Amino acid sequence: MSLNSHLNVLDFTLLSLLRRKFxxxxxxxxxxxxxxxxxxxxxxxxxxxxxxxLILKGSPELIVQRMSAGRHELIPxxxxxxxxxxxxxxxxxxxxxxxYYDPLVKANYTILASSETxxxxxxxxQGRLPGPEDKxxxxxxxxxxxxxxxxxxxxxxxxxxxxxxxxxxxxGVFETExxxxxxxxxxxGQPDVVRLFRMPAGMATDLAVSVTNETEAPVIAGKIRYIFxxxxxxxxxxxxxxxxxxxxxxxxLILTLFAGALVAFIILAWDKxxxxxxxEKKEIGILKAIGWETSDIIEMKFWEGLVISLSSFLLGIILxxxxxxxxxxxxxxxxxxxxxVIYPDFRLAPFIDPYQIAMLMALxxxxxxxxxxxxxxxxxxxxxxxxxxx
Amino acid sequence: xxNGIIIRTENLTKYYNKxxxxxxxxxxxxxxxxxxxxxxxxxxxSGSGKTTLLSLLGCMTxxTSGSIMVEGRxxxxxxxxxxxEIRRSTCGFIFQQFHLIQGMSVLQNVMLPLYPTGADLTxxxxxxxxxxxxxxMLKRRxxxxxxxxxxxxxxTAIARALINDPEIVLADEPTAHxxxxxxxxxxxxxxxxxxxxxxxxxASHDPIVFENESAGLxxxxxxxxxxxxxxx
Amino acid sequence: MRRSxxxxxxxxxxxxxxxxxxxxxxxxxxxFLVQSRDLSGITAALKLTDISFSDDARYTRNPSQAxxxxxFQDYPGSIEHFPSGSVTPPPDFSxxxxxxxxxxx
Numbered sequence: 001m002s003l004n005s006h007l008n009v010l011d012f013t014l015l016s017l018l019r020r021k022f023x024x025x026x027x028x029x030x031x032x033x034x035x036x037x038x039x040x041x042x043x044x045x046x047x048x049x050x051x052x053x054l055i056l057k058g059s060p061e062l063i064v065q066r067m068s069a070g071r072h073e074l075i076p077x078x079x080x081x082x083x084x085x086x087x088x089x090x091x092x093x094x095x096x097x098x099x100y101y102d103p104l105v106k107a108n109y110t111i112l113a114s115s116e117t118x119x120x121x122x123x124x125x126q127g128r129l130p131g132p133e134d135k136x137x138x139x140x141x142x143x144x145x146x147x148x149x150x151x152x153x154x155x156x157x158x159x160x161x162x163x164x165x166x167x168x169x170x171x172g173v174f175e176t177e178x179x180x181x182x183x184x185x186x187x188x189g190q191p192d193v194v195r196l197f198r199m200p201a202g203m204a205t206d207l208a209v210s211v212t213n214e215t216e217a218p219v220i221a222g223k224i225r226y227i228f229x230x231x232x233x234x235x236x237x238x239x240x241x242x243x244x245x246x247x248x249x250x251x252x253l254i255l256t257l258f259a260g261a262l263v264a265f266i267i268l269a270w271d272k273x274x275x276x277x278x279x280e281k282k283e284i285g286i287l288k289a290i291g292w293e294t295s296d297i298i299e300m301k302f303w304e305g306l307v308i309s310l311s312s313f314l315l316g317i318i319l320x321x322x323x324x325x326x327x328x329x330x331x332x333x334x335x336x337x338x339x340x341v342i343y344p345d346f347r348l349a350p351f352i353d354p355y356q357i358a359m360l361m362a363l364x365x366x367x368x369x370x371x372x373x374x375x376x377x378x379x380x381x382x383x384x385x386x387x388x389x390x
Numbered sequence: 391x392x393n394g395i396i397i398r399t400e401n402l403t404k405y406y407n408k409x410x411x412x413x414x415x416x417x418x419x420x421x422x423x424x425x426x427x428x429x430x431x432x433x434x435x436s437g438s439g440k441t442t443l444l445s446l447l448g449c450m451t452x453x454t455s456g457s458i459m460v461e462g463r464x465x466x467x468x469x470x471x472x473x474x475e476i477r478r479s480t481c482g483f484i485f486q487q488f489h490l491i492q493g494m495s496v497l498q499n500v501m502l503p504l505y506p507t508g509a510d511l512t513x514x515x516x517x518x519x520x521x522x523x524x525x526x527m528l529k530r531r532x533x534x535x536x537x538x539x540x541x542x543x544x545x546t547a548i549a550r551a552l553i554n555d556p557e558i559v560l561a562d563e564p565t566a567h568x569x570x571x572x573x574x575x576x577x578x579x580x581x582x583x584x585x586x587x588x589x590x591x592x593a594s595h596d597p598i599v600f601e602n603e604s605a606g607l608x609x610x611x612x613x614x615x616x617x618x619x620x621x622x
Numbered sequence: 623m624r625r626s627x628x629x630x631x632x633x634x635x636x637x638x639x640x641x642x643x644x645x646x647x648x649x650x651x652x653x654f655l656v657q658s659r660d661l662s663g664i665t666a667a668l669k670l671t672d673i674s675f676s677d678d679a680r681y682t683r684n685p686s687q688a689x690x691x692x693x694f695q696d697y698p699g700s701i702e703h704f705p706s707g708s709v710t711p712p713p714d715f716s717x718x719x720x721x722x723x724x725x726x727x
Contacts, residue, residue, distance in 0.1 A: 005506050009506055010629065014629055019493035019494065051654070055662055059670060114668065119663060181670060292506055311632065314640070325650070350646070383451040389445070
């Protein structure tokens with residue numbers, strides 16, 4: 001058969017589909033929606049994972065928490081000396097941090113003591129970080145700045161655990177581009193954090209341990225647990241793995257939310273494809289009787305499935321891209337944010353996994369074509385004289 | 391090709407639903423020969439097997455036993471592909487119910503048989519328009535077929551049957567849905583085709599058809615068997 | 623124009639559109655890769671461990687730091703915050719050695 005014969009059959013198929021405009025455009029609409037949702041989830045979760053992995057590359061190799069009565073407790077800072085003695089440990093630094101609920105805007109902040117200064121060429125911080133020993137100054141995340149209308153030079157008042165108000169001058173504001181990391185942060189000097197939370201002297205929230213060779217980190221973690229049985233070491237590898245899983249679960253939630261739509265579509269496709277109507281059967285018979293071969297009929301059905309599923313796939317995936325990377329996944333945002341007051345804009349970098357897209361295409365286009373062709377098979381192989389006999 | 395015979399059947403028997411409870415013997419032991427350029431009528435009451443014989447002659451189905459020779463070639467055991475090929479190249483079929491594809495225009499219906507052959511659609515359209523013109527249907531070419539009258543639907547069906555320049559034109563009970571005037575029109579059309587050298591085979595029990603003066607061969611059928619063959 | 627040509631053009635248009643999006647993706651990703659150095663610089667300087675993604679509970683703000691033994695907090699069935707709590711996975715127990723299994727008689 002020549003190329004023109006295929007084009008002719010495609011022409012006929014399109015003509016035939018246009019006869020039932022309402023039904024077929026309805027199917028394309030629903031199909032596009034499903035691809036749009038699934039594609040958005042894939043884009044969102046893949047980008048989020050890739051971003052998280054890149055951003056968290058700088059995390060401490062090992063965090064040591066102390067557990068007491070099943071809860072995360074403050075840890076004595078002086079055990080860092082013991083930990084430093086373990087071979088392979090190159091440094092131990094206490095971290096001072098905690099959560100602060102601001103009743104004014106009903107938001108949770110993350111309060112953090114600064115320990116190191118940022119390199120001067122870091123473009124994501126306007127102003128500077130407070131020095132480790134600075135008092136009365138703060139750097140805030142964009143989310144906090146927006147919630148409390150802060151800018152460099154203004155001041156923020158926090159209520160300490162002792163009940164007295166503490167005022168901080170804002171000396172730094174993180175740029176919007178760093179929101180995914182810093183939206184709810186308030187960075188203070190270490191003495192201010194200790195005073196704000198009334199942490200007992202010599203206690204820290206946890207310890208950040210740096211190791212000379214990261215592959216040895218699990219061994220070091222085991223040794224720390226052996227020497228201090230009440231601690232819980234957390235490896236950077238585990239942190240990363242947590243983020244690998246987070247979006248799996250979150251996407252699972254969205255999938256659940258849209259499972260209804262999916263099921264509806266499957267039922268629709270099933271009904272449409274398997275229940276070959278008497279009219280369609282008769283048409284196949286007529287085509288055979290006037291000289292179409294079985295293979296022509298199958299080809300027509302193939303085109304029918306392809307036209308609908310490929311159009312839907314292409315439209316759906318384009319819309320999904322626009323939705324996730326130009327509109328910040330606005331359809332999902334409410335579910336993803338939860339009840340948070342401060343949340344980052346999902347201005348994700350469009351990391352794309354061609355494999356995932358190919359999988360999505362294979363899982364939408366091929367089954368649809370199959371479910372269009374297979375039921376018509378039987379009608380296509382019957383003798384055309386059934387039509388003659390009416 | 392013996393004696394200019396275009397289709398010959400030998401001892402043709404066709405069962406439907408063979409081996410099942412609803413088994414039907416539609417034709418049994420039919421042997422006829424139709425010559426090139428014959429105007430043949432298959433005559434008989436309904437249920438006499440003439441439609442089945444017509445389907446067999448038109449390569450729509452294969453016999454249970456016996457053989458059909460079309461242009462000297464036994465087609466009773468050919469695979470479906472070749473049967474379709476023969477059907478497409480030599481037969482034009484006009485159905486009792488017309489069997490036009492609903493929702494498409496007259497022109498599209500007429501062009502339909504040649505779509506999968508890879509025909510150039512512009513040329514095909516010209517040809518279809520020519521055929522419609524000959525049948526007085528050109529002004530209706532863009533009408534959807536469901537809006538046509540019975541006579542117009544039949545003329546569309548005739549044009550469709552002729553689009554592939556068939557050697558043999560077959561019609562099944564063509565006058566069943568037409569009044570006397572339209573039936574005569576139809577027969578005149580068939581006569582014109584016959585005069586142009588086509589072989590015409592019509593299955594009918596309508597006197598307008600089988601008493602037509604052009605009918606050179608009348609095969610009378612009853613209960614699936616040939617009762618009488620008259621050649622004028 | 624033939625209908626098959628129209629369909630072909632539609633598919634071509636979509637593919638071009640996808641290609642254009644692919645190009646914007648490349649551009650934006652490469653821009654992000656430059657920016658990510660600054661981001662991981664912040665992570666390193668502040669010793670951050672988690673993404674500020676959803677701060678409605680401490681185990682969603684810092685999923686990697688959540689205290690895993692607190693009753694009814696993290697696992698099993700961490701449902702006290704919906705929806706984010708219900709979709710935050712249980713912490714990884716692998717660092718604690720052999721997993722705890724309860725044998726049934």
